[in-house]
Amino acid sequence: MTRYSLNIDGNIQLSDYTNISDYIQFLKENDEIIINIKSRNKVDSDTVYTMLKNSNFNVIYEGGREHETYCIKAYRN
Known part of the structure; x- marks a missing residue:
């Protein structure tokens, strides 16, 4: 199992969803x-x-809003 992270700053634009x-x-x-x-x-x-x-993906954690940061933790089935 490998761990990855993705940090997204600001609102997501349509082209960002493809990325x-x-x-x-x-x-x-x-x-x-x-x-x-x-x-x-x-x-x-x-x-x-x-x-x-x-x-x-199985989402194992979703939440937060501390300082406007929302976290989603998941793994691929």
């Missing part, structure tokens, strides 16, 4: 990812969460 999708598709079975999102837009974190679920 995020490409990044998470790179991960293999049992790989873990922690995504920290600094955005005031809840749609951003909800969309990234949905992208992970649709890509066969």
Whole structure:
């Protein structure tokens, strides 16, 4: 199992979603990812969460908002 992290500063633009999708598709079975999102837009974190679920990831932690940072921790099934 390999651990990856992705830090996203600010609101996510449409073109960013493609980059995020490409990044998470790179991960293999049992790989873990922690995504920290600094955005005031809840749609951003909800969309990234949905992208992970649709890509066969098991989300083991989702939450926060401390200093506007939202954290999602997941691993690929």
